[in-house]
Amino acid sequence: MSAPLDIDQLHTFIAIADTGSFTRAADRIFKTQSAVSMQMRRLEERIGKQLFTKDGRGNRLTAEGEKLLNYARRIIRLNNEAIAAFDDNRLEGTLRIGTPDDYADRYMPEIIGRFAKTHPNVELYIVCEPSTSLTEKMQKGELDIALVTHNPRERQSDVVRTEPLCWVASANHPLRDNAPVPLAVGRRDCCWRQLACSALDADGRDYQILFTSWSSTVVTAAVLAGMAVSVLPESAxxxxxxxxxxxxxxPPLPPVQIGLMKRPGLSVSLMSAITDHIAACLDNISIASASSVPDDLDGDVRSFAPRPPRHRPGHLMPGW
Structure with missing residues (x-):
């Protein structure tokens, strides 16, 4: 029977993958660099594959290393869940979490599911509102944790995920030629709306805002119905x-970042428990998740020819 993988070696392996350096990984996990190197030699011997290759002054995962990384994260998470399930000193209380509805749709199911398994005595109170509203609630002490769109000009948050922001349209409904770009976006203070409009303005493209809503469901519906173009993170x-x-x-768009806000004074153990789950779950949603979109999305969507005016007000959908 094959010997099992060593949990401590996997922890070290993940630290190197995250930091890109044996030295920085050693600092993170409080080991000497020689101990880290020894662990990785033993792990490579156990796997029978080379896991790292030199990349300048750092270290880059090989194809086999990338393959192992996914398994390593899953093994560590399952190990932590198993330990927590038998912890007599498990956490209790209420944790108030805020998130925009589009983040809730993509990320919260796994976060909530895993947290509930490891901390069944903690009640989760979830608030779904725009990042601006969540920031106000955090400032008033009404939330403990908030996932927000990172925007250092408006709020302070720790970046926990970065991904491309994409222009999207329906693959099955061609858009009209020689017409302004019809947009479905958030309200005026929406960061993604501002990025989209600024990019079109800089590119000299005509556009018309047809649908305005905080609801990602509404925006997605408008796109899939072929009624509008929008901007969405790649994982969406x-x-x-x-x-x-x-x-x-x-025109190309800058990447978007998800930030994590934490209430000062929140229990360190409770904060660490939820932030660890959030970081792990967000990391588990790779850019490759966009591959679930069928290949026929490479079909033709025609460009728009410029025509003034550059911006005209459209419909404000009732009720949002």
Whole structure:
């Protein structure tokens, strides 16, 4: 029977993958660099594959290393869940979490599911509102943790995920030629709306805001119905959507970042428990998740020819 993988070696392996350096990993896990190197030699001997290759002054995962990383994270999470399940000093109380509804849709199911398994005596109180509203609630002490769109000009948060922001349209409904770009976006203070409009303005593209809503469900519905173009993070792509690129006449967009806000005075043990789950779950949602969008999304979506005016007010959908 094959010997099991060593949990401590996997912890070290993940630390190197996250930091890109044996030295920085050693600092993170409080080991000497020689101990880290020895652990990785033993892990490579156990796997029978080379896991790292030199990349300048750092270390980069090989293809086999990337393959092992996914398993390593899952093994560590399951190990932590098993330990927590038999912990007589498990955490109790209420944890108030805030998140925009689009983040809730993509990230919260796994976060809530894993946290509930490891901390069944902690009640989770979830608030779904825009990042601006969540920031106000955090300042008033009404929330303990908030996942928000990172925007250092408006709020302080720790970045926990970065991913591309994409122009999206329906793959099954061609958009009209020679017409302004019809947009479905958030309200005026929405960061993604501002990025989209600024990019189109800088590119000299005409656009018309047809749908305004804080609801990601509404925006997604408008896109899938072929009624509008929107901007979404790559992990939010859905079957039936097509990503629009410069080849379609759409300017590149900066990446978006998800930030984590924490209430001062929150129990250290409770904060560590939830933030560890959040970081692990967000990391588990890789950019490759967009591959769930069918291949036929590479079909034709025609570009728009410029026509004034650059911006005209459209519909404000009632009730949002």
């Amino acid at each position: 792509l859905r079957p039936g959507m097509k990503v629009l690129t410069s080849a379609d006449g759409f």
